[in-house]
Amino acid sequence: xxxxxxxxxxxxxxxxxxxxxxxxxxGGLAVFVGLVREMHxxxxxxxxxxxxxxxxxxxxxxxxxxxxxxAEAQRRWPLEATLIVHRHGRMEPGERIVLVAVGSPHRxxxxxxxxxxxxxxxxxxxxxxxxxxxxxxxxVGAHDADDQAAARWEKK
Amino acid sequence: MKVRYFAWxxxxxxxxxxxxxxxxxxxxxxxxxxxxxxRSAGHAEALAEGAAFGAAVDKRTATFDVAxxxxxxxxxxxxxxxx
Numbered sequence: 001x002x003x004x005x006x007x008x009x010x011x012x013x014x015x016x017x018x019x020x021x022x023x024x025x026x027g028g029l030a031v032f033v034g035l036v037r038e039m040h041x042x043x044x045x046x047x048x049x050x051x052x053x054x055x056x057x058x059x060x061x062x063x064x065x066x067x068x069x070x071a072e073a074q075r076r077w078p079l080e081a082t083l084i085v086h087r088h089g090r091m092e093p094g095e096r097i098v099l100v101a102v103g104s105p106h107r108x109x110x111x112x113x114x115x116x117x118x119x120x121x122x123x124x125x126x127x128x129x130x131x132x133x134x135x136x137x138x139x140v141g142a143h144d145a146d147d148q149a150a151a152r153w154e155k156k
Numbered sequence: 157m158k159v160r161y162f163a164w165x166x167x168x169x170x171x172x173x174x175x176x177x178x179x180x181x182x183x184x185x186x187x188x189x190x191x192x193x194x195r196s197a198g199h200a201e202a203l204a205e206g207a208a209f210g211a212a213v214d215k216r217t218a219t220f221d222v223a224x225x226x227x228x229x230x231x232x233x234x235x236x237x238x239x
Contacts, residue, residue, distance in 0.1 A: 034239055055238065056162060056163055057238070058160075058162060058212070058215070058231060058233070060215050061212055061215035061216070061231070064215060064216070065217075086238065086239075097239070098238070098239055118239060121238060121239055122236070122237075122238055122239035123235075123236055124217075124236065125236060125238050125239075126162070126212070126233060126236055126238075127236055127237065127238025127239070128162060128163035128233070128234060128236065128237055128238070129237045129238070130163070139163055139164045139234065139237075140237045141235070141237070142208075142234075142235035142236070142237055143237075146239075
């Protein structure tokens with residue numbers, strides 16, 4: 001059960017080893033790794049090249065928001081281990097931005113909770129992406145598709 | 157009270173944060189937005205009626221009806237785009 005916001009890259013293998021060490025009740029580990037993509041998505045088309053991405057966040061509020069999202073996942077699914085590592089600062093295409101890992105006795109809970117965490121952190125944690133493109137700097141706008149993905153998990 | 161701005165709002169307002177002392181009639185986040193708009197053209201643009209932005213009071217997401225009495229920090233920011 002951990003949340004980290006950091007500027008430096010992370011080692012996925014080492015993170016997963018640490019997360020599962022000593023816990024033999026975990027039968028499945030679902031992992032999501034977000035990477036910087038080299039093209040900007042606009043209206044569903046990949047038209048503009050992205051040279052770099054700078055992620056700004058709100059220190060203090062970010063960690064609290066991620067912890068709340070993690071706690072919500074723990075309430076909804078029987079989870080043995082959760083980890084969210086999110087980077088901030090400048091990154092180039094191909095670099096890792098975010099790691100979400102969820103361990104559970106069974107794979108269904110791990111898959112679902114991992115998807116839930118990614119969907120909610122995109123819309124509920126205070127991060128903002130600034131793209132460096134050949135046409136200058138552009139703040140990334142919120143995507144309706146992300147809002148819809150997050151809304152799927154709202155309690156009816 | 158400290159007010160902070162993030163992402164494009166920081167650039168439009170021209171500062172990342174500022175110390176303010178709003179008059180007694182400014183009771184909610186919404187009142188604060190209205191009052192801040194009068195501070196400069198940048199404030200008016202960033203906090204315009206139709207602009208897409210949210211707020212947090214003491215690092216918790218807050219709707220515009222939330223009271224700001226006793227708050228140490230109010231933040232304004234565009235929709236989140238992490239992940």
